[in-house]
Amino acid sequence: MPMRIQRLTALIRKETTQLLRDRRTLMFIIALPLIELFLFAYAVSLTVYHLPTAIVDQSHDSQSRAFIQALVSSTYFDETMVAGSEAEAQQAIDAGQVKAGVVIPPDFAADIERGDANVLILLDGSDSFSVQSGYSAASSIAQSFSLSLTAEKVERMGTALGNISGTPPIVTSTRVLYNPDMKDLWFILPAIVGMIIQTLAVAQAALIVVKDREIGTMEQILVTPVRPIELILGKMIPLLGIILVITAIILGLGVFWFGVAFQGSLWLYFWLSLLFIGSSLGLGLLVSTVAKTQRQAQQISMVIMLFSMLLSGIVYPRNAMPLIPQAIGDLLPLTYFIRLSRGIMTKGVGLTFLWQDALVLVGYAVVVLLVAAASFKKRLD
Amino acid sequence: MLRRILAITQKEFIQTLRDRTTLAIMLSMPLLQLILFAYAIHMDVRQIPLVVADQSMDAASRSYITDMVRSDYFQIVETVQGQADVIAAIDAGTARAGLVIPPDFAAQVDRGSANVLLLVDGSDPFTTQSAYNAANAISQTHAVSLALNDLSRSAPGISEQDLSPLDTHIRILYNPDLKDLWFLIPGMIAMLLQTQTIALTSLAVVREREAGTIEQILVSPIRPLELMLGKTLPNLVIALINMLTIVVVGALGFGVPFQGNFALFLGLALIYVFSGLGLGLLISSVSQNPRQAQQLNMMISLVGLIISGFIFPRYTMPPVLQGVGYIFPLTFFIPIARGIFTKGIGIDVLWGNVAALAIFAVGIIFFASRFFRQRLD
Numbered sequence: 038m039p040m041r042i043q044r045l046t047a048l049i050r051k052e053t054t055q056l057l058r059d060r061r062t063l064m065f066i067i068a069l070p071l072i073e074l075f076l077f078a079y080a081v082s083l084t085v086y087h088l089p090t091a092i093v094d095q096s097h098d099s100q101s102r103a104f105i106q107a108l109v110s111s112t113y114f115d116e117t118m119v120a121g122s123e124a125e126a127q128q129a130i131d132a133g134q135v136k137a138g139v140v141i142p143p144d145f146a147a148d149i150e151r152g153d154a155n156v157l158i159l160l161d162g163s164d165s166f167s168v169q170s171g172y173s174a175a176s177s178i179a180q181s182f183s184l185s186l187t188a189e190k191v192e193r194m195g196t197a198l199g200n201i202s203g204t205p206p207i208v209t210s211t212r213v214l215y216n217p218d219m220k221d222l223w224f225i226l227p228a229i230v231g232m233i234i235q236t237l238a239v240a241q242a243a244l245i246v247v248k249d250r251e252i253g254t255m256e257q258i259l260v261t262p263v264r265p266i267e268l269i270l271g272k273m274i275p276l277l278g279i280i281l282v283i284t285a286i287i288l289g290l291g292v293f294w295f296g297v298a299f300q301g302s303l304w305l306y307f308w309l310s311l312l313f314i315g316s317s318l319g320l321g322l323l324v325s326t327v328a329k330t331q332r333q334a335q336q337i338s339m340v341i342m343l344f345s346m347l348l349s350g351i352v353y354p355r356n357a358m359p360l361i362p363q364a365i366g367d368l369l370p371l372t373y374f375i376r377l378s379r380g381i382m383t384k385g386v387g388l389t390f391l392w393q394d395a396l397v398l399v400g401y402a403v404v405v406l407l408v409a410a411a412s413f414k415k416r417l418d
Numbered sequence: 419m420l421r422r423i424l425a426i427t428q429k430e431f432i433q434t435l436r437d438r439t440t441l442a443i444m445l446s447m448p449l450l451q452l453i454l455f456a457y458a459i460h461m462d463v464r465q466i467p468l469v470v471a472d473q474s475m476d477a478a479s480r481s482y483i484t485d486m487v488r489s490d491y492f493q494i495v496e497t498v499q500g501q502a503d504v505i506a507a508i509d510a511g512t513a514r515a516g517l518v519i520p521p522d523f524a525a526q527v528d529r530g531s532a533n534v535l536l537l538v539d540g541s542d543p544f545t546t547q548s549a550y551n552a553a554n555a556i557s558q559t560h561a562v563s564l565a566l567n568d569l570s571r572s573a574p575g576i577s578e579q580d581l582s583p584l585d586t587h588i589r590i591l592y593n594p595d596l597k598d599l600w601f602l603i604p605g606m607i608a609m610l611l612q613t614q615t616i617a618l619t620s621l622a623v624v625r626e627r628e629a630g631t632i633e634q635i636l637v638s639p640i641r642p643l644e645l646m647l648g649k650t651l652p653n654l655v656i657a658l659i660n661m662l663t664i665v666v667v668g669a670l671g672f673g674v675p676f677q678g679n680f681a682l683f684l685g686l687a688l689i690y691v692f693s694g695l696g697l698g699l700l701i702s703s704v705s706q707n708p709r710q711a712q713q714l715n716m717m718i719s720l721v722g723l724i725i726s727g728f729i730f731p732r733y734t735m736p737p738v739l740q741g742v743g744y745i746f747p748l749t750f751f752i753p754i755a756r757g758i759f760t761k762g763i764g765i766d767v768l769w770g771n772v773a774a775l776a777i778f779a780v781g782i783i784f785f786a787s788r789f790f791r792q793r794l795d
Contacts, residue, residue: 061706065713072717076724082734089733130591132767133753136733156586162593163760165601166731172588172596173551177558179586184562191569210533213550214508216540224543236716244709329439332621335712336443339617340450347454354545356514357463362454376511383541390510 044263048271052245056275063279066241070233070283071290077225078295085170089135091118091126096145104156107182108139113174126159136160136167137175149186215300215383223298226291227378228351234284234310235317235345235371240338241276242321247334250325265413269406273318280314300385309377312398316370319405326412345371373398422640426648430622434652441656444618448610448660449667455602456672463548468492469513471504474523482534485560486517491552504537514539515549527564592677592760600675603668604755605728610664611657611687612694612748613719618653619698620711623790628707643787650695657691677762686754686772689779693747696782703790722746727753750775 057063090108094101108114118135120126126138138159148154158175160168216223249255258268291297299306320341328334347353348366355363355372366372373394380391388395434441468486472479486492495513498504504516516537526532534557538549593600623645626632635645668674676683697718705711724730725739726748732740743749750771757763765772 059707059709062709062713065710065717069713069717069720073720076721076739080725080735080739081730085731085734087734127591131757131761131763133757136731154585158586158588160588160590162590162596163601163604163756164731165596165598166729168590168593168596169551172590173555175588176586177555180558180562183586184565187566187569210535212535213538213540213546214505216546219540219546219550221543224541224546227541240712240716244712248709330437331708332437332625333440333443335617335621335708336440339613340443340447343447343451344454350542352543354463354542356467356545357465359457362457379541380511384509386509 041267045267045271048263048267049274052272053275053278056279066237066279067283067286070237070287073233074226074229074287074290077229078222081225082221085166086112087115088113088137088167088171089117090114090137090139091120091129091135092116093120093123093126093138093140095122095143096141098146100146100149100154101141104141104145104179104182105139107178108175111174111178113170113178114139123157123159130159130161133161136164137171215385220297222291222295223383225351226295226297227382228349228375230284230287230291230310231313231349231371231374231378232345232351233287234280234314235320235369235374236338236342237280237283238276238314238317239321239324239341240335241280242273242318243324243328243334243338244331245272245276246322246325247328247331251331266410269322269410269413273322276318277311277314281311284310284314297382299382301381302387305387306378306381309374309381309395309398312395312402313370313374313377316398316402316405319402319409320370322409322413323405326409341369345369348372350375370398370401373401419641419644423644423648423651426640426645427651430649430652434656444614444656445659445663447614448664451606451610452603452664452667452672455606456599463545464490465493466491466515466545466549466552467495467513469496469498469504469507469516470494471498471500471516471518473500473521474519476524478524478527478532479519482519482523482557482560483517485556486553489552489556491548491556501535501537508537508539511539514542514545515553530568592762597674599668599672600760603664603674604759605752607661607664607687607759608690608726608748608751608755609723609728611661611691611751612722612746613715614660615653615657615691615694616698616701616715616718617712618656619650619695620701620705620715621708622649622653623699623702624705624708624711642790646699646783646787646790650692650699653695653698654688654691657694658687661687676759678758679764682765683755683758686751686758686775689772689775690747690751690754693775693779693782696779696786697747699786700782700789703786718746722748725749744774747775747778750778 092105094105105116109116114137118129120129120138123138123140126135126140129135130138140157140159142148142155142157145154156179158171158179160171160175162168213219246255249258263271288299292299321338324334324337324341328337344365345351348355348358348362349369349371350366351371355366358366376394377391377398380386380394384390470483472483483494487494492515496507498507501516501518504513504518507513508516518535518537520526520533520535523532536553536557538546538553540546590596623632626635640648665676665680669676698715701711701714701718705714721742722728725732725735725743726746727743728748732743732749735743754768754771754775757768
């Protein structure tokens with residue numbers, strides 16, 4: 038019996054009606070990605086400036102003030118508290134009032150003159166982002182402060198410096214490609230689009246099939262002349278439509294509202310996301326063949342979401358991972374799509390650089406859909 | 419009243435234990451998450467693939483490159499001719515960072531006007547940050563040591579001590595080696611307890627409603643609050659088992675020290691779990707079907723993940739979002755978990771968060787059962 042367009046369109050119409058009827062669910066499906074986008078845009082900052090800092094200045098001379106000034110003017114540290122002693126600064130970190138403490142001992146200026154001054158910087162090691170920003174900022178500020186002191190001193194000693202000055206002889210200019218201002222959303226948006234698509238597609242595809250099975254309507258459908266592949270397509274095409282709309286909304290907001298640059302070809306991006314949505318729906322169908330109840334389907338989708346968050350390269354870089362987590366990540370369509378998405382959106386490169394990932398995604402979609410269709414048939418016997 | 423609660427608890431326990439697959443997934447989730455975090459996640463990225471275009475090939479350029487590689491932050495994967503090749507390698511993704519050293523580098527260094535260009539792939543957040551920070555720090559150190567050399571050569575009378583008049587000691591409290599897992603475990607416990615309690619409970623009432631059994635329960639003498647408590651107890655047990663798994667495996671398996679008072683931690687975790695259960699019940703009363711319940715609790719987990727301070731520090735967020743964070747018990751519990759687990763502090767410092775959490779727990783359970791009753795009319 039060949040596939041009939043008529044039967045397929047009837048199924049699509051039924052599923053679309055069902056999908057649109059449950060208004061509240063539909064609202065959630067659309068609202069969730071938007072909330073996600075806005076949160077990431079406004080709440081997430083990957084580099085931490087303005088660390089609340091407790092200053093213990095036991096010296097109160099020109100040198101100690103200059104050092105504090107150097108820390109504060111770097112914008113990495115904010116002097117939010119003045120403490121009397123190291124213990125007091127540590128208490129403030131214990132209580133979480135500040136994230137860092139700077140302790141300058143008495144007689145700082147005189148110590149510098151003698152060349153054996155000490156400064157202690159305390160950092161809250163329970164908060165990883167703060168500590169990492171704080172650490173590298175503090176050490177480089179202290180280093181340049183120290184160098185300028187030395188230069189000053191040498192100059193005062195009256196030595197002929199010639200062309201040697203207190204500035205370092207090498208200037209390293211760092212240029213960040215594709216995202217010159219290191220804007221956080223530029224990093225995150227291309228990945229978040231993929232994450233949202235995959236999470237939605239897997240969970241919805243799995244639930245929609247399992248629900249029919251759980252409430253027993255699956256059998257009713259299957260005694261009709263409808264074939265499994267038609268049934269699958271009928272259920273998936275409306276979902277595909279909705280997810281495509283959501284993708285467009287997020288991209289539109291990202292580009293026009295938040296000003297994230299879209300460097301590459303929109304047309305190519307459209308086709309690749311279509312492919313990616315297909316693969317993700319297929320993964321959801323695979324879940325539905327394993328899960329017996331909606332609760333299980335939900336649990337499994339949550340596990341997949343967790344894996345995707347951590348292993349696909351959204352935030353945590355994949356090349357820092359050991360082989361096994363990397364291999365698990367390879368099983369997720371998101372891993373390939375993130376590279377494609379960053380490639381097109383942020384880098385502006387085309388298929389010449391991306392053909393491998395695109396090809397894998399094609400293979401993935403085909404294999405997953407075939408496996409899902411095959412196991413669909415078997416489960417009915 | 420106690421008997422009725424127990425009866426419901428018993429029923430829920432049987433139902434929970436019967437569904438083996440779900441139970442297995444629920445119990446293995448925390449372990450899975452822990453292992454993933456322990457082995458897969460490195461916040462501080464090392465061995466970033468680097469492409470080098472050394473157009474000078476002299477002693478100065480070689481020592482600069484050696485400093486870069488020796489830091490362990492960079493690993494040379496390719497050597498090319500010029501800047502265009504470097505950009506091409508980053509475009510293709512074979513390297514994440516590139517170094518361009520101009521011709522006549524040694525001479526320029528002697529004149530004090532050398533320029534190095536470092537290119538960083540700006541499409542990958544963590545790598546970019548690490549590469550950017552590391553490269554700047556390394557080249558600064560390198561340059562400073564060259565400058566100091568020059569200074570000591572030009573001023574022979576200067577002593578070693580004069581060259582570095584200031585010693586800066588940076589002490590990282592609680593986690594001196596900056597181990598990622600030490601950062602993550604307390605937050606992970608908090609996160610997991612919230613996700614699980616909300617997910618488990620939010621489905622509880624909705625499922626009864628969909629299956630139609632809710633009416634049968636309600637014509638019996640059981641009161642809504644009793645139903646709520648009875649339903650939450652088995653979930654409470656599962657949540658606590660999960661918490662213990664993480665603490666024990668984290669401490670014994672991965673050597674993350676538990677600094678504070680464990681009994682205090684357990685007690686406060688219990689209050690916290692109750693508030694999560696309350697939130698779940700509220701979702702349950704609001705949703706019409708399991709799908710909606712699932713969407714709602716995904717939303718809560720996600721929002722909680724981002725604005726509670728689990729990963730991203732709260733003080734960098736705009737005030738409005740910081741305010742929204744207070745809707746989640748997670749926001750109060752993360753400082754508690756980090757405080758007791760990593761910092762080893764006690765209730766004398768944490769009382770503010772504890773009080774907020776307790777009020778939250780009582781309020782939300784009360785609110786959920788009120789709401790539940792209203793929905794029945």
